[in-house]
Amino acid sequence: MSPDLKNADVAVVGGGIIGCAIALAARRAGLSVALLERGRICGEASSAAGGLICAQYDADYDTPLFRLRAAGRDAFPEFAQLLQELTGLDIGFSKGPTIGLALTHQQRQLLKNRVAWQRNAGLQADFLEPDQARRREPLLPPHLTGAALYPDGQVDTQRWSPIVHRALLAAGVDVHQGTDVTAVAAGPNPTVQTVRGTLSADRIVLATGAWLPHLLPGAPIVPSRGHMLAFDAPHLRLRHILHLPGGSLAQRSHGRVVFGATKERVGFDRRLRAGAVQEMLNRALATLPALADCPLASIWTGFRPEPTDGLPLIGRDPESGCYLATGHHTHGITMSWHTAQLITRLLTNQPPAYPLHPFTPQRLTVP
Ligand SMILES: Cc1cc2nc3c(=O)[nH]c(=O)nc-3n(C[C@H](O)[C@H](O)[C@H](O)COP(=O)(O)OP(=O)(O)OC[C@H]3O[C@@H](n4cnc5c(N)ncnc54)[C@H](O)[C@@H]3O)c2cc1C
Secondary structure, three states: OOOOOOOEEEEEEOOOHHHHHHHHHHHHOOOOEEEEOOOOOOOOHHHHOOOEEOOOOOOOOOOHHHHHHHHHHHHHHHHHHHHHHHHOOOOOOEEEEEEEEEOOHHHHHHHHHHHHHHHHOOOOOEEEOHHHHHHHOOOOOOOOOEEEEEEEEEOOOOOOHHHHHHHHHHHOOEEEOOOOEEEEEOOOOOEEEEOOEEEEEEEEEEOOHHHHHHHOOOOOEEEEEEEEEEEEOOOOOOOOEEEEOOEEEEEOOOOEEEEEOOOEOOOOOOOOOHHHHHHHHHHHHHHOHHHHHOOEEEEEEEEEEEEOOOOOEEEEOOOOOOEEEEOOHHHHHHHHHHHHHHHHHHHOOOOOOOOOHHHOHHHHOOO
């Protein structure tokens, strides 16, 4: 075994934001943690993401997934504060109202119904007439038919990789980047085989995102490719995150406006698709015409872990004996800290603080 690979109470495989949040939460619960990442910390979906911390913009009824997302959104500020405390660095998290836009009469009715349901359920949500929305956000287009206001937030995922890495080190997590895990064996003597040697751990957490089936063949996770665009727009002042049918726009504190994202099942093909970029540009410019004069700063793709039955996998897998934490699909940034807290309770033998049965990996084996 490579001398720096030390045995630990918990081995977390995968250093995306889900694995990193679990490593931090488990370490804070007093466990020794080794985190094994084959690339760099938050180098895949977790830095490709739009970084919206949001739960309500598409929620029309109560479901276990909606509750998980809402709990995730509400838990996230604590995570942002922890990262700031551990590093003294700003991850670009801001809370703020977001606006859902309606561009047709049908969409207006949909928003009205959504807001009515959410208010009835005790959530904060307001319907805005087009002129009210434009007073709040003067850059909105003239052809608006209505809007809805929700409490959400965003984090600058394009710049948080080194900050999350530093936070892990400051918390005492044993971090191994460039360490591909080739096999895991749970059971009485759990071991993790890596390209740099094998280590033992009492418990193994698999947080390998869209790549879970590479370690657990047959696991019901597929990659869902998303394209993102970024514009350099320091002279524009976008006061809200905007959710439009088919995409979201958000402005970072340094002025960059990000827009995403497509959802495509094309395997692990990272290449940009010309048609996707064209559709996205059309949509972004139709919503914020002022973007047409801005430099296009960057275009990229990333792979969300999409669960084939629509629900994340959070809990112990009776077959492999590993704890699974993946399948957060479109909202893994939002749900990261809450998932970490849920998994840490399981790792420390505490009863779940939350009904976990809809997400348990057991659903895959029990008919
Ligand atoms: C374009 C796009 C936009 C998005 N926008 C948002 C958004 O606005 N808000 C939101 O909440 N969510 C968003 N998401 C979803 C979110 O990014 C994901 O749900 C989340 O990042 C998943 O985190 P993860 O840690 O599970 O996966 P990842 O970040 O992909 O991390 C998995 C890690 O495991 C590592 N790994 C895999 N196999 C191995 C192995 N064998 N050994 C060692 N390491 C391994 C990988 O290298 C990777 O770093 C978006 C995603 C995309 C692609």
